[in-house]
Amino acid sequence: MKLLEAKKLTKSFGGLMAVSKVNMVINQGELVGLIGPNGAGKTTVFNLITGMYAPTSGTITLFDGSHGKTIHGLKPHKICNAGIARTFQNIRLFKDLTVLDNVRIAMHCSVKYGLLSCFLHLPRYRRDEQRIIDESIELLKIFNLDGKMDELARNLPYGEQRHLEIARALASRPKLLLLDEPAAGVNPAETAQLSEIIRKVRRLFNLTILLIEHDMSLVMKICERIYVLDFGSVIASGTPDEIKSNERVITAYLGEDAIDA
Amino acid sequence: MDQFIQQIINGISLGSIYALIALGYTMVYGIIKLINFAHCDVYMLGAYIGYYCMTFLHLGVVPSLLIAMILCTLLGVLIEKIAYKPLRNATRIAVLITAIGVSLFLEYGTMYFVSPQVRTFPPHIVKSMSAGIKLGNINLTFMQLMIVSVTVLLMVLLQLTVKRTRIGKAMRAVSLDVDAAELMGINVDTTISFTFALGSALAGAAGVLVGLYYNSINPLMGLLPGLKAFVAAVFGGIGIIPGAMIGGYFIGMVETFVAGYGYSMYRDAVVFAILILILIVKPAGLLGRNVREKV
Amino acid sequence: MVKQLNKKALIKPLALLVTFFIVQLLIQFNIINYYYQDILATICINIILAVSLNLITGFTGQFSLGHAGFMSIGAYACALTIQRVPTVYGFIAGVILGAMLAAFAGLLVGLPTLRLKGDYLAIATLGLSEIIRVMFINLDSITNGAAGLYLQYRFVNWFWLFVLTVMTVVLISNFVKSSHGRACISIREDEIAAEAVGINTTKYKVMAFMIGSFFAGVAGAVYASYFYFIEPNLFGFSKSIDILVVVVLGGLGSLSGSILAAAVLALISSFLQSFAAIRMVLYAVLLILIMLFRPGGLMGSRELSVAMLVELRKEAIAWLKAMPAKVLSAVRSITKGTGKHGGDKSASKGRFEG
Amino acid sequence: MLEIRDLNVYFGVIHALKGVSLTVNDGEIVTLIGANGAGKTTTLRTISGLIKPKSGTISLDGADITGLPAKERVRLGISHVPEGRRVFPAMTVLENLELGAYLRRDKQGIAKDLNKVYEHFPILYDRRRQSAGTLSGGEQQMLAIGRAMMSRPRILFLDEPSMGLAPLLVQEIFNIIKSINESGTTILLVEQNASMALKTADRAYVLETGSIVISGSGEELAQSEDIKKAYLGG
Amino acid sequence: GSGSDSDVIKIGVNYELSGQTATYGQSSVYGIELAIDEINEAGGINGKKIKLVKYDNESKPDLALSLTTRLMTQDKVVAVLGPATSGAFGSTIPLAMQYKIPVASGSATADGLLVDDNGNVKEYAFRICFNDSYQGKAMANFAINNLKKTKAVIIKDNSSDYGKGLAESFKQTFEEKGGTIVAEEAYVKNEVDFNAILTGIKGKDFDVIFIPGYYNEAGLIIKQARAMDIDVPILGADGFDSPELVNLAGEDALNDVYFSNHYSPLDESSVVVDFIESFKKKYNKEPDAFSALGYDLAYFVADGIKRAESLTGEAVKDALEATKDFEGVTGSFSIDENHDPVKALIIIELQNGKQVSTIRAGN
Ligand SMILES: Nc1ncnc2c1ncn2[C@@H]1O[C@H](COP(=O)(O)OP(=O)(O)OP(=O)(O)O)[C@@H](O)[C@H]1O
Ligand SMILES: Nc1ncnc2c1ncn2[C@@H]1O[C@H](COP(=O)(O)OP(=O)(O)OP(=O)(O)O)[C@@H](O)[C@H]1O
Ligand SMILES: [Mg+2]
Ligand SMILES: [Mg+2]
16 A cells, blocks of 8 residues: 655756656555665655655655645645654754653644643643653653653764654654664664664554665665665665665665675 | 936945945854944944044044054954853854943943044044035035945955955854864964954944044944944845845935935835845845755 | 642742732832832833743744834833723723734734744844834824823733733743743754644744734833833834843743843842943943853743752852852953863754754 | 873763873874764864863874864864764855865865865765755765865874765775875774774774773774674674 | 931932933033032032932933932932933823922923823923924924025924924924925934935925924034035024034035024123033033023022922922023023923024024014
């Protein structure tokens, strides 16, 4: 069952075709990898899907069952509320807020009370806030961050910041999660831990995941399907094994001796 | 027609004054992202220094101008060292409040010493400066010519400094990333001081010229043109040197035409209304590029 | 458990009530004499202004230089209402009307201008408040132009000051502690990330502007009724700056900071009256010194709490002990020109900013 | 060449470096590995003068440089590719590279080095007029390294140069590091990719919560079981 | 309250010493302090010296109000002088009524300032300057009757009630008498460039300019107008009265300039001559209208205190109300039932920067 489909997705910056005519399908429940050389346009694809950029041409459709809704060109918050959440290649936490607040903010769309309750702190406000706190803590537990609830995000070690960013993305209860290089700058031991976590949240939240990553040990281990971009176009797609042995991918991206990982 | 041409001349000379002050705002803003409220007070002090040179030391216009520029340069650097430098790591708005403090200090310090009364320059100097050309109904004074040419000249020089010279490159690097600039071997403190020195020298020159042109100075004389110049700088795209000039001329022109064609009571309102409309279309100012941060 | 909660919830209202009656008593016995009452009124009005601007600038991170403009709408609406209905009901109607009109102006301002950022927004708000001011000058038949409006009666007393100030603080504080408030805060922290986690940044910016303007309108209304006289030039650029100074001095994002700063500034100002000739110079020096030594404002972005007071005591003692060294090093850094104050210079910078 | 003795660094109450000592000899590649938050970046930033240590000494060629500001250290031949790349976003690629040579005056030498950088990273040549802020993550990383090369340093600090780079380029980067080293530049390398780093380096130090726990030659450490477990992912 | 127990009499001084209108406040205070020094040197009032309690209201009406409270309730003054501007002065009048202590201004000229909505005089408020309509009317009459001009341009100070008030009354009288207002332009305080406005009106058909405003800007307007060859007569009011006017405009420009004033330095009466002399001696400069009015204001109040039966606000008020034929620098006057001074107005003519004649004018 399709969850997201991009058709002829194109984005150019001035003369530069960062993404050109990309067709891509992500099915419900899949874990798909998106790889490619630096500057290939991976992050730009994410930015197009999440509404950070409007595509130059092409469409993006998000499916809810059989019902499809085009989402390209919508504002990012609308897309988030439609069920797509992301992390950033350069971590973008609310650095000066606490870990708990980072997650609570992302729970915003599930809030049920209105302005009146908020100004007067009516019982409804109290109930809902309590729920938000409880749910946030639950979420943080998954990432072992519940002990650091009141830390400022900036004071977390780098790896935990990556984790917190994923937790924050999950707080908006997405159907589709986009992860942009979650293992960058994380050492191999922690990368292994990360792949565990990705698997776990996928199971727990019934998630579909699209993942950008240069660390092949992670990509090849957990992705079910992989798209490879080069110069803005899809040059290959298929299972990890197919990709590993694809000549074009090897010359453009992997290199001869990187596959042993 | 005559009237129209005259109004253009009026607009250009008024605009030059805004531009001259705006250049200083934009320089300092460009490097440390600070709206240096004290800038318009350095301008005011420049005017007073010029005044005292001419009135009590009986110096001519040029030496007075030079002295004012030198003293203002020192003052600008001093202000930076005392009031802004310790706040390098503080939020921008904290520095802004400090700048307001410095501005109040200069205004009221000056007022305490020289009283709030207006001062005028010695009549013989004023007279010699207000000579001009008359073409039919159109008036053009040497002062106006001088202010316009000084403004354009300084703009070009500044732009060249920033774009072409080593120190200019250093200024831009510092403005983007202090640490990285230091790693390139750039002396960050010197670079910032240099920027303040440059901006303040400009303010000093502007103070003397404008003071002479209108022949009226007082301790609060910086407020009004300071505000307008600041608006001009933002309008052109703050931090961009040609932007400051275009902004200055724009505001000067709009003011002149609104006032000149019978709406002087609504002048400021019209200026701001146009400004807002333009900002809505070009949110980063006329020359500013509205780059959405890449994520 | 439930009982405990209730007890806790009761402490604040009780404290407020007690404060109210103590001050009322002090006024009755003329210990808080008329002059102090005037200062009290100034403080209360400044608190309302600062707290409401803090919502816009401190919490939502939108740099506004036009708060006085919204204040003036409240002031004029209230004054004109009172002139027509010179009773306390007229006053109440004036406050409500003023606040609503100001909020409406906030909406009008917000919608088109909020896509501007930082200093561009500041200029736009400054411009709008100037436009409002020029309108008041030129709408001669209604506003009496530059000559301003005089009121004969004063309806604001300690009761109203207290009620309106507390109302403002409580409502805004409740707001920022809610999910909507957190949405505003997230915009301040990182607008792109806020959008990405599903927050309609435009909506919340406009909301912050409207709420902030609403209370600025309240402050204006109270001002008009307390001080008998308003004129357009009262609400110019420098008034907006004055309000901003209170907010930053108290600490961006700290409501108790705004309250504290409003009080401190009023007291300083009244104390300095004994030095009429150089008071503004002294005021300026104080402002600079406070910012140099507490660049985050008096309270940073924290709120006052009992725990904090204890901490503050400790901090104060440590600070006092460290004071001589600090002054020395500050002096040295100024004279010698080493830019560093120990530690990491880029402490406020992101890890991966490229 | 570079000698660090007993360095202690604090961030407020956090004791980030607890008596770190290390040496880098002329012509060597030395690597510093360790878990996230161990203090690797802090060590580099302290040596290049961006952070003031509480105590300890740093000396270059036997001369004490502990109190010197960062810009002076650049003059002495230290160059630092900072974590997070820190390119100047609103400047073009070319301007960034030129700034790398800020202290140099030899026009020809600069031009030659510029060509060398473009040879190593052809994509930078293609993007030379693009503003650095809009480069992709990997492109920025290349630019940061290129910029550091432009100062023709005697000793180069690299903070996680392989981060965010495509696998092909990771290999390439390490080759480039080697070739820079072979052309006479001493290198101090911080890496998460410990296996590659240990392969490339002559000597290595392992940092754990602010202290050096192990040191030895690159090969030695690559064989060590403890290291394998902790840093090589198995 | 009163300060009768001690051997000093306290008078409050509540002026604009900083902020936008600091010039007016400071000038006024110069005059006040000179007068009080003289009075004290001459032995004070009934053997008691006068002590001034001076505060700066920063040109802010709210601060002016709270300082008045402070002066009246804490410092226990018998009267408060100032503020200089109508707005700030007006905001302190309710307090005067409340605490029954008189306030008096030398320069708050707004019409209707001293009467309430029902037309009753506010008993505790006084002023010794003309109100705006008096001067505006006088100048309009002068333009039509003496100069025979019928087409006027008004360039008014739009940031002060003074400019607005004068402009309004001038316009009304001028039009009533058959003149037309060709254009009404505006500027704000501290502006220096009037070329646009002047170029704009230059193309119009008019024969006189009225500038309701202060010398700071008026001087520059005159200068710039003359430089543009606009040589119609220029009229103004007492805001023109300052030695700075000639410096700002330049002698050559000050031709055919007429303004209404309280007194003329040409006046040879000893009060005026002595005042100018001692002012120059003390401050090393020439006085302007604000200083002269401040000087008179201090004497006026001191005179009231002297005649008062006791040192209470109420008694001082009664004495001030009863002022008759007070001889001041700014003319001799009595206080009328609306607490306005009844005094003659003169119109001064400037040619080549010099005062060449004075014309007595009534309405
Ligand atoms: N806002 C922009 N303006 C101009 N060019 C851009 C912009 N955003 C991206 N680009 C260019 O588009 C290309 C694709 O960038 P993108 O960030 O998508 O690469 P990527 O595949 O994520 O690479 P990496 O793995 O290095 O992060 C790059 O060459 C980049 O320079
Ligand atoms: N500016 C700072 N303020 C406070 N603490 C800091 C600061 N910079 C670093 N730290 C702390 O110092 C410790 C060492 O950080 P450092 O960045 O040097 O680690 P690292 O080894 O480079 O880690 P990584 O692999 O994540 O880059 C960490 O605990 C970090 O949280
Ligand atoms: Mg990317
Ligand atoms: Mg690091």
